Amino acid sequence: MKRPTEPLPFGELIALLALTVSLVAMSTDIMLPGLADIGRDLCVTDINKTQYVVSILFIGFGIGQLLAGPLSDTFGRKPIIYLGFAIFIAGSLLSMLATDFYVMLAGRVLQGLGAAGPRVVPVALIRDGYEGRAMARIMSFIMAVFMLVPALAPVVGQVVIMVAGWRACFALLLAMASIAFVWFSLRQPETLRSKNRRRFTLASLGSGMLEACRIRATVGYTLTAGLVFGAFLSYLATSRQIFQDVYDTGEWFALYFGMAAIALGAGSITSSKLVVRIGMHPLVVYGLVIATLASWAFLTGLLSVTTAPPLWLFMIWLLILFGCRGFVFGNINALAMEPLGHMAGLGAAIIGSVSTLIALSLSVLIGAQFDGTIVPLVVGFAVLDLAALGVIAWTEKGSKS
Numbered sequence: 338m339k340r341p342t343e344p345l346p347f348g349e350l351i352a353l354l355a356l357t358v359s360l361v362a363m364s365t366d367i368m369l370p371g372l373a374d375i376g377r378d379l380c381v382t383d384i385n386k387t388q389y390v391v392s393i394l395f396i397g398f399g400i401g402q403l404l405a406g407p408l409s410d411t412f413g414r415k416p417i418i419y420l421g422f423a424i425f426i427a428g429s430l431l432s433m434l435a436t437d438f439y440v441m442l443a444g445r446v447l448q449g450l451g452a453a454g455p456r457v458v459p460v461a462l463i464r465d466g467y468e469g470r471a472m473a474r475i476m477s478f479i480m481a482v483f484m485l486v487p488a489l490a491p492v493v494g495q496v497v498i499m500v501a502g503w504r505a506c507f508a509l510l511l512a513m514a515s516i517a518f519v520w521f522s523l524r525q526p527e528t529l530r531s532k533n534r535r536r537f538t539l540a541s542l543g544s545g546m547l548e549a550c551r552i553r554a555t556v557g558y559t560l561t562a563g564l565v566f567g568a569f570l571s572y573l574a575t576s577r578q579i580f581q582d583v584y585d586t587g588e589w590f591a592l593y594f595g596m597a598a599i600a601l602g603a604g605s606i607t608s609s610k611l612v613v614r615i616g617m618h619p620l621v622v623y624g625l626v627i628a629t630l631a632s633w634a635f636l637t638g639l640l641s642v643t644t645a646p647p648l649w650l651f652m653i654w655l656l657i658l659f660g661c662r663g664f665v666f667g668n669i670n671a672l673a674m675e676p677l678g679h680m681a682g683l684g685a686a687i688i689g690s691v692s693t694l695i696a697l698s699l700s701v702l703i704g705a706q707f708d709g710t711i712v713p714l715v716v717g718f719a720v721l722d723l724a725a726l727g728v729i730a731w732t733e734k735g736s737k738s
């Protein structure tokens with residue numbers, strides 16, 4: 338078979354890369370409507386453990402991020418994306434066929450590990466072939482699709498589960514990955530020439546991590562990213578229980594979940610328009626201050642009553658938080674990356690991996706506290722966002738001294 342050598346047409350490139358990078362979001366959110374069914378079919382006695390179906394994916398994803406970028410700098414972009422698809426497909430098969438809960442979780446770890454390649458490497462692939470406004474244009478289109486996926490995935494998942502059961506969600510993910518694999522291999526050329534490749538060693542990874550740990554800004558903003566993402570991930574893990582068990586939304590769960598995802602996307606788009614004029618740091622601080630005040634005010638009212646607040650009030654709080662997080666997510670990673678321009682690829686891998694693993698630990702801790710109310714989630718957001726502001730203050734104090 339002849340290897341592709343010509344760059345893809347713009348529209349086809351957008352479609353292919355959007356499909357590729359959306360695997361993580363789709364893998365997470367498509368399963369949410371089926372968590373209760375999974376727990377029942379696989380004999381999970383503690384309903385809170387069904388949250389692991391969501392959160393454990395990020396163990397593999399955190400580890401995969403650390404390796405995918407640097408390995409693609411050594412072996413080329415396409416081989417690492419191929420490897421990622423292969424691991425993801427294997428994980429999807431294992432989870433789809435599992436008759437034991439922990440076997441299914443092992444498949445989810447493999448899915449996360451495999452999804453890291455198709456999620457991380459396309460950014461480097463775009464950087465290889467484009468720069469300036471052309472690169473920004475492609476990334477904006479891809480991120481627009483990436484932000485829509487979390488809103489649509491639960492709807493897709495709910496329809497699939499109603500028609501064919503929760504195992505069919507894994508079959509759909511397997512089909513998506515297989516289509517992307519074949520499409521990528523037939524149409525997308527390799528973008529990293531042999532002469533531009535760099536040798537990857539564990540020693541270089543270790544020295545890069547040590548260097549990153551010596552930079553206060555990188556440490557502080559990476560920890561901040563972990564705290565902010567940890568609260569967000571705890572919501573993902575408990576959202577089905579909150580909407581269906583606490584608020585009895587039934588089949589409307591996907592609609593309410595999608596509203597929050599749209600608020601996040603709207604915040605991200607607004608942030609992209611304001612960041613040139615206002616700057617990354619002020620936007621992060623403004624977003625976290627508003628979110629923290631909203632959470633502590635909501636928590637104060639919540640603790641003064643004995644029943645759950647009405648759904649409309651919970652949604653107002655949630656939409657405020659997610660809109661604010663749109664100001665935070667992209668900017669906080671950029672702030673952590675700023676001092677690492679000389680090791681951008683490795684730096685992005687380290688920041689992404691460490692912040693993901695911090696977030697995973699925090700989300701499991703918060704999710705385990707679910708007691709049939711929204712109190713643990715609100716406490717988690719209030720405490721972690723306040724802690725994030727404290728870490729930013731510590732980071733900035735060190736930068737100015």
